[in-house]
Amino acid sequence: MRLLAKVVLAGDGGVGKTTLIHRYITNSFIDSTKLTIGAAFHTHEIQTGEHSVLVQIWDLGGQEQFKKMGIFDKYFKGATVTVIMFDLTRLNTLNSIPEWADLALNSSKTKLILVGGKKDLAHGVSFELSSFEDLNDKYNFVKYLETSSATGDGVADVFQSIANVIIDSTMEKKQKEAIDTIDEVIKRPKTKSSQKSKSNS
Ligand SMILES: Nc1nc2c(ncn2[C@@H]2O[C@H](COP(=O)(O)OP(=O)(O)O)[C@@H](O)[C@H]2O)c(=O)[nH]1
Ligand SMILES: [Mg+2]
Numbered sequence: 001m002r003l004l005a006k007v008v009l010a011g012d013g014g015v016g017k018t019t020l021i022h023r024y025i026t027n028s029f030i031d032s033t034k035l036t037i038g039a040a041f042h043t044h045e046i047q048t049g050e051h052s053v054l055v056q057i058w059d060l061g062g063q064e065q066f067k068k069m070g071i072f073d074k075y076f077k078g079a080t081v082t083v084i085m086f087d088l089t090r091l092n093t094l095n096s097i098p099e100w101a102d103l104a105l106n107s108s109k110t111k112l113i114l115v116g117g118k119k120d121l122a123h124g125v126s127f128e129l130s131s132f133e134d135l136n137d138k139y140n141f142v143k144y145l146e147t148s149s150a151t152g153d154g155v156a157d158v159f160q161s162i163a164n165v166i167i168d169s170t171m172e173k174k175q176k177e178a179i180d181t182i183d184e185v186i187k188r189p190k191t192k193s194s195q196k197s198k199s200n201s
Helices: 017-026 091-107 129-139 155-187 192-200
Strands: 002-010 041-048 051-058 079-087 111-117 143-146
Touching: 002 017, 002 091, 002 155, 017 041, 017 079, 017 111, 017 155, 041 155, 051 155, 079 091, 079 155, 091 111, 091 129, 111 129, 111 155, 129 143, 143 155
Parallel strands: 002 051, 002 079, 079 111, 111 143
Antiparallel strands: 041 051
């Protein structure tokens, strides 16, 4: 199966979103606060088993500070997966998770993946999905992962998880469509023409 999906990165400025994409795509670490990918989105193909998932990854490019101004409708619209990132070395970045999650869910039916970045600098600070019980009750994260773009730790896992979510969502959607079709067929009273077309097929 070949799929295409929009993936959006969210999270406060400086948590490591741009560096994470860069690490994944080029397998290198750039230690610069001014890193820009120079485009609204990056396209990348993720191979997973027999499936190939083409993801369009949207990065905020420094506009994180405007999150209260309601300019993000287009940014999140149509997203299949949103990665909400916080910084394991600045735990106040956890406080913004609900805002980012609400912004994403207000504009799309996206699934959410939570990522704690800069694991290499975190001096052992580490969480599990169960650590975020209240948040998770509300937002139902598909997964929680910790990453280091400096060492590469956990980076590939994020993108594998993204691909898996896209594959699962597509399967679910197809299944739902199939069930809807069956429901429709079952509910529809049999007419002469539908009988006829059935025997013809
Ligand atoms: N040591 C370390 N530094 C990181 C990591 N991720 C990002 N940084 C640094 O943190 C700063 C902000 O990263 P950036 O990707 O620009 O954050 P963004 O604003 O969320 O896109 C940069 O100086 C990065 O080099 C990481 O995993 N480990
Ligand atoms: Mg950035």
